Amino acid sequence: MAERERDREQHERLFKAASNPLRKKMAEKIGNRGITREELKKELGDVSDFEFKFNLDYLIAEGFVVEKDGKLYLTEDGVDLAYGG
Known part of the structure; x- marks a missing residue:
């Protein structure tokens, strides 16, 4: 899978989220x-x-997680956060 291009703001959001172990x-x-x-x-x-x-x-507001039909799902950025993409 090809790596997506990220701008500086996206990198900072991902870094901030990944810096929090929870x-x-x-x-x-x-x-x-x-x-x-x-x-x-x-x-x-x-x-x-x-x-x-x-x-x-925080994860929802920053676009890492969405909630649909009572369940939480990872966005593309959330997958990167979870699996180090």
């Missing part, structure tokens, strides 16, 4: 299959409700 772990857990918020929270284990919501909201 955000990276969230992206990895969501994976390619999609997952509900409840399933994700359960898979993450001991994460406070505030920390969970804050970081998931």
Whole structure:
């Protein structure tokens, strides 16, 4: 698969998200299959409700994750975050 061209802003967003271990772990857990918020929270284990919501909201706002029909899915940028693309 050919690597997409990224501008500086995209690189900075990806770096900022990847620098947070919880955000990276969230992206990895969501994976390619999609997952509900409840399933994700359960898979993450001991994460406070505030920390969970804050970081998931960040991933959604920055375009790494989308929510559709009650499930969370990675965007193309989210796949890069999860799998180091």
